Amino acid sequence: MMTSAETGQPPVAIAVRDLTVAYNDQPVLWDIDLDVPAGVLMAIVGPNGAGKTTLIKAVLNLVRPAAGSVEILGQSYRQSRDKVGYVPQRGSVDWDFPTSVLDVVQMGRYGALGWIRRPGPRDRELALQALEKVSMRDFADRQISQLSGGQQQRVFLARALVQDAQVYLMDEPFQGVDATTERAIITLLKDLRTAGKTVVCVHHDLQTVPDYFDWVALLNVRKIASGPVSEVYNDTNLRLAYGGRVAFLSRDSAAPATAQSVPEED
Amino acid sequence: MFPEVFTDIYSDYTIRNITLGATVLGLVSGSLGTFAVLRRQSLLGDSISHAVLPGIILAFMLTGSRDPLILILGAAIVGWLATLSIMAIVNTTRIKQDASLALVLSVFFGFGMVLMTFVQRQPDAAAAGLSRFLFGQAAAIIWDDVRTMLIIGSLALAILFVFWKEFKLVVFDRAFALSLGMPVQRFDVLLTSLLVIAIVIGLQTVGVILMSAMVVTPAAAARQWSDRLGVVTILAGGFGALAGVSGALISAYTARMPTGPTIVICLTAIVLFSLILAPNRGLLWAWVRQHRQSRDIRSRVVLGDLYWLSQQHEGVDHGHSMAALEAMSAGRVAVDHGLEDLERAGLAQRIDGDHWTLTEKGRQLAVSDLNDEDQDQRDA
Numbered sequence: 001m002m003t004s005a006e007t008g009q010p011p012v013a014i015a016v017r018d019l020t021v022a023y024n025d026q027p028v029l030w031d032i033d034l035d036v037p038a039g040v041l042m043a044i045v046g047p048n049g050a051g052k053t054t055l056i057k058a059v060l061n062l063v064r065p066a067a068g069s070v071e072i073l074g075q076s077y078r079q080s081r082d083k084v085g086y087v088p089q090r091g092s093v094d095w096d097f098p099t100s101v102l103d104v105v106q107m108g109r110y111g112a113l114g115w116i117r118r119p120g121p122r123d124r125e126l127a128l129q130a131l132e133k134v135s136m137r138d139f140a141d142r143q144i145s146q147l148s149g150g151q152q153q154r155v156f157l158a159r160a161l162v163q164d165a166q167v168y169l170m171d172e173p174f175q176g177v178d179a180t181t182e183r184a185i186i187t188l189l190k191d192l193r194t195a196g197k198t199v200v201c202v203h204h205d206l207q208t209v210p211d212y213f214d215w216v217a218l219l220n221v222r223k224i225a226s227g228p229v230s231e232v233y234n235d236t237n238l239r240l241a242y243g244g245r246v247a248f249l250s251r252d253s254a255a256p257a258t259a260q261s262v263p264e265e266d
Numbered sequence: 267m268f269p270e271v272f273t274d275i276y277s278d279y280t281i282r283n284i285t286l287g288a289t290v291l292g293l294v295s296g297s298l299g300t301f302a303v304l305r306r307q308s309l310l311g312d313s314i315s316h317a318v319l320p321g322i323i324l325a326f327m328l329t330g331s332r333d334p335l336i337l338i339l340g341a342a343i344v345g346w347l348a349t350l351s352i353m354a355i356v357n358t359t360r361i362k363q364d365a366s367l368a369l370v371l372s373v374f375f376g377f378g379m380v381l382m383t384f385v386q387r388q389p390d391a392a393a394a395g396l397s398r399f400l401f402g403q404a405a406a407i408i409w410d411d412v413r414t415m416l417i418i419g420s421l422a423l424a425i426l427f428v429f430w431k432e433f434k435l436v437v438f439d440r441a442f443a444l445s446l447g448m449p450v451q452r453f454d455v456l457l458t459s460l461l462v463i464a465i466v467i468g469l470q471t472v473g474v475i476l477m478s479a480m481v482v483t484p485a486a487a488a489r490q491w492s493d494r495l496g497v498v499t500i501l502a503g504g505f506g507a508l509a510g511v512s513g514a515l516i517s518a519y520t521a522r523m524p525t526g527p528t529i530v531i532c533l534t535a536i537v538l539f540s541l542i543l544a545p546n547r548g549l550l551w552a553w554v555r556q557h558r559q560s561r562d563i564r565s566r567v568v569l570g571d572l573y574w575l576s577q578q579h580e581g582v583d584h585g586h587s588m589a590a591l592e593a594m595s596a597g598r599v600a601v602d603h604g605l606e607d608l609e610r611a612g613l614a615q616r617i618d619g620d621h622w623t624l625t626e627k628g629r630q631l632a633v634s635d636l637n638d639e640d641q642d643q644r645d646a
Contacts, residue, residue, distance in 0.1 A: 057441075060444070060445045061444075061445075062441055062444050062445065078447070081445070081446070081447050084445070086441075086442060086445040088439065088441045088442055092439070092441055093438060093439045094304075094438070097304065097437075097438050097495075098304075098489060098492065098493050098494055098495045098497075098498045099434070099438065099493075099494070099495055100493070100494070104438075107435050107438075107439070107442065110431060110432075110435055110446055110448075111446040111447070113431075115432070116428055116429070116431070116432075117431075118430075118431060119431075143493035145493075159442075
């Protein structure tokens with residue numbers, strides 16, 4: 001089984017076609033067409049309720065679209081899911097669950113392990129290596145409720161790393177982390193890109209988009225624009241995505257971007 | 267009473283059955299209950315346990331048999347029906363989860379009580395024993411019951427063991443489990459079925475009214491003692507068995523003592539003990555920690571004040587009055603107790619009367635405290 005990435009043809013990591021998702025007759029995503037080239041580090045930005053999380057969930061087949069299709073590395077999600085890693089929103093789980101950091105990271109191996117088989121020494125070693133990469137190895141035996149927000153986020157990242165995927169989908173990996181952790185995470189994401197992986201992040205901080213990402217999709221129920229940051233990340237598109245209410249001008253003047261960092265629920 | 271219990275367990279047929287039955291029941295409902303509690307389905311357990319009553323009576327009415335397997339089967343079917351009704355109400359109407367739980371509980375239980383009253387009016391003597399399903403009756407347990415519990419219970423625990431890893435992931439992080447392609451909904455159904463089993467297995471012994479305590483309480487107590495899912499599950503099973511056996515035996519040896527309430531009292535003792543005394547999570551230790559911390563802060567404040575005073579005066583050893591220290595802290599801390607703590611730790615010493623000075627060790631600590639403070643300010 002050869003993917004386009006392996007054959008060296010113009011590779012598309014994620015291809016979204018005519019995707020529409022609705023909750024209770026209310027469209028959350030409307031007729032989205034989106035190509036994510038392999039090997040990019042892409043941000044999905046847009047106001048609250050724009051359907052960013054839903055888009056990721058639709059790609060992962062976690063929500064059923066009303067119409068349209070998604071292909072990952074030229075295959076359906078069902079066929080390609082062992083090449084996909086997922087980092088859910090940190091707040092989506094109960095951090096008081098009785099389990100350890102190492103145990104959570106090993107969950108990233110469950111897909112490769114298959115049914116019933118328990119994680120063995122090799123899985124443990126992989127999990128410890130992943131924790132090393134996020135500077136959390138010393139926390140392996142900690143109970144997860146003893147972690148700070150940034151540490152929780154790094155544990156989730158380590159879990160995605162042990163999935164050893166080609167395509168990573170991350171829902172707000174920078175949400176609620178301090179500046180140090182944010183730098184550590186972005187270094188890690190850039191390393192993934194260097195290793196040829198594709199990384200897609202729901203992102204809220206409009207100011208950091210040009211520094212962190214090379215590809216961007218602007219979303220507000222419909223797709224406003226997508227492409228290289230240098231080409232599509234401009235005031236016109238931002239205003240289309242966020243409406244005229246907010247002043248951005250993030251790169252051309254000293255005025256800071258203001259619509260950001262609001263935790264989203266959708 | 268008690269010494270003979272232990273010889274009876276070996277010799278007396280009834281006592282042996284009660285002990286064995288209560289152990290199995292406690293083990294199974296306690297360990298399966300862990301997952302119900304982690305899934306926040308404690309109240310669902312309560313609704314199911316009340317709702318199975320008509321199932322028991324109907325099974326009896328339809329078959330005329332009091333075979334435990336048939337009655338448990340009837341209970342399980344209606345328990346499932348109740349669960350489906352709750353889900354259907356939440357999904358199709360605007361009634362919220364809590365109201366639909368209460369609705370199903372009361373409607374099913376009320377219907378069960380009507381059926382029970384009806385059956386007991388019949389001249390058939392076989393129906394007489396059915397009322398023990400309300401509060402449970404350990405003394406009536408026979409070997410057939412124990413065997414049924416053993417078979418169903420082992421099956422349920424085997425399922426839990428086999429799919430351990432899958433259950434853990436589905437309960438902890440549903441979205442991630444879905445992204446791995448796990449049939450999460452099927453595991454939901456399986457886990458809820460296990461909850462139904464955890465409930466119906468104890469109906470004869472504990473009764474429908476209090477059975478949910480047997481599912482929820484051991485897990486709540488066990489969570490206090492460990493942060494590992496495996497340990498919590500095993501401990502919950504152990505607590506369940508302990509409460510089950512002691513409650514069942516006490517009620518069997520005491521006339522007119524209903525078994526269910528007795529077991530629940532034993533459970534209460536276990537959960538209270540765990541809430542207060544468990545290391546880390548116990549309330550007592552939390553209180554001790556807080557007390558220690560405030561004492562520590564108090565003596566650090568006094569230490570800092572004493573150091574500051576010593577810097578203002580040339581002669582370090584001439585001592586400073588407690589009045590000066592009290593003026594400095596302006597009533598924020600109890601200076602006298604703080605000084606006593608410092609003295610005990612060898613950080614300060616009394617010169618004469620109420621004059622105090624730092625020891626060399628105390629001075630070093632005060633200096634390092636100040637350095638830490640500077641560091642914090644630089645970091646901020």
